[in-house]
Amino acid sequence: MIPELIKTKAIVDTYTIRKKVSAENFKDIKSIQKIIDVGIRRIVEQRLVDYDHNAKEAFSNLDKNPLWLNKEKGISIKKVLVRGIKNAKSLHVKKDHFGKEILDKNAKKIAADFVSTGNNHHIAIYKDEKGALQDVAVSFFEAINRVHNGLPVIDKEWNKTLGWEFLFSMKQNEMFVFPSEGFNPLTIDFSDESIQNKISDHLFRVQKISKVEYGISIVRDYVFRHHLETQIIDRKELKETSFIVCKSLKLLDKIVKVRINHIGKIVQIGEY
Numbered sequence: 001m002i003p004e005l006i007k008t009k010a011i012v013d014t015y016t017i018r019k020k021v022s023a024e025n026f027k028d029i030k031s032i033q034k035i036i037d038v039g040i041r042r043i044v045e046q047r048l049v050d051y052d053h054n055a056k057e058a059f060s061n062l063d064k065n066p067l068w069l070n071k072e073k074g075i076s077i078k079k080v081l082v083r084g085i086k087n088a089k090s091l092h093v094k095k096d097h098f099g100k101e102i103l104d105k106n107a108k109k110i111a112a113d114f115v116s117t118g119n120n121h122h123i124a125i126y127k128d129e130k131g132a133l134q135d136v137a138v139s140f141f142e143a144i145n146r147v148h149n150g151l152p153v154i155d156k157e158w159n160k161t162l163g164w165e166f167l168f169s170m171k172q173n174e175m176f177v178f179p180s181e182g183f184n185p186l187t188i189d190f191s192d193e194s195i196q197n198k199i200s201d202h203l204f205r206v207q208k209i210s211k212v213e214y215g216i217s218i219v220r221d222y223v224f225r226h227h228l229e230t231q232i233i234d235r236k237e238l239k240e241t242s243f244i245v246c247k248s249l250k251l252l253d254k255i256v257k258v259r260i261n262h263i264g265k266i267v268q269i270g271e272y
Contacts, residue, residue, distance in 0.1 A: 015084035015114060021067060021077060023055040034082040043067065043077060088114040089141055091148075122171040123209050123222070124154055125252060129163030133249040135220070137211040168257045168271045170206050175227060177256045178202045178244060185256040190266055199266070203227045203258070204244055222246040227264075 016036060019025045026032050026044060035041040047067055051058035059067075066076035090111035094102040104110050121143035124136045136158060143153050156166040170176075177185040177199060185202065188195060204224035212219045224244040225232065234243060246252060259268035 015088050016081050017084040018079050019082050020079050021059055021062060023059045026059060027055045028053070036081045036083060040069065040077060040080055043069065044080065090114050091141075091144055120209050120211065122154065122169045123211065124158065124169045125167045125249075126158060127165045127167055128159070133167075133252060134164065135211065135249060137209075166271075170209055170222070170257075172206050172208065174206050175258050175260055176204055176206070176224065177258055178204055178224070179254040184254060186254050190258070190269055200228070207232070207243070220247055220249075222252075227260075 021044065026048070029045060029048065032041060032044050032048065035044060044067065047058050048055060062076070062078060067078075069075045069077050091113040092111075094110040094112045096102055102110055119140045120137050121140040122138050124138060126134045126136065128134050136155075138154075146153055146155075154166075154169045158164060158166065160166075179185055180202060183198060183202060185199075188199070190199065203226070205227050207223040207225040208221070209223075210219075210221040222245070224246070226242045229242050239245070244251070257270055257272075258266045259272050261267045
């Protein structure tokens, strides 16, 4: 007889990544829970508890203060395997040093070089035939495929036949000068030494770019951080001063993309 309840099992692909044990990677218990090996996870958790959840003290200088897996044998923990992203696709298949494909025991190709399909490589900004701004999110996976097919990563011809004009692209850590009352970066002379401090006040880097579409609804989260900020602190009183959050394309209307060199001097204006 078949019972009323039946347990079923399914094989699901999971992706892992090896991370260094550090305060940046494991700042709290929640981040430690991603460690796959249960025994190692407990050791890392206990170290954090022993230091009153101060990750910086717990995981700094592991050479002098090792995180022991087996002290008697001198085996310490420096890197751990953690659960990775779930939405990933492979770019290539495994090959030997002769370039010949390596097959598994079932004579099937073995996927290799995974990338997240959820991460955006860049956001391309266009002006449509009506003069309104439009944004197109391009995933990292799509960007890689474009390169492999001999196409430019940034499609400057998108909907050109419909009258669209490419303006600029936004990638993480790229720099933009924002406007304010009495300050329009579209009309200023960037070579004018007398306004360099003013430009610095309005210079922001791209911290993160996110665009998610739910049917006809679009949720944008474009965050810019002031180029002199060393900490990510999102206080309401600091908004528009130390960081800018763009939920609407209207805020991108008069910004200017710039490129700076290693000493912070603007060396290029516009798309590059």
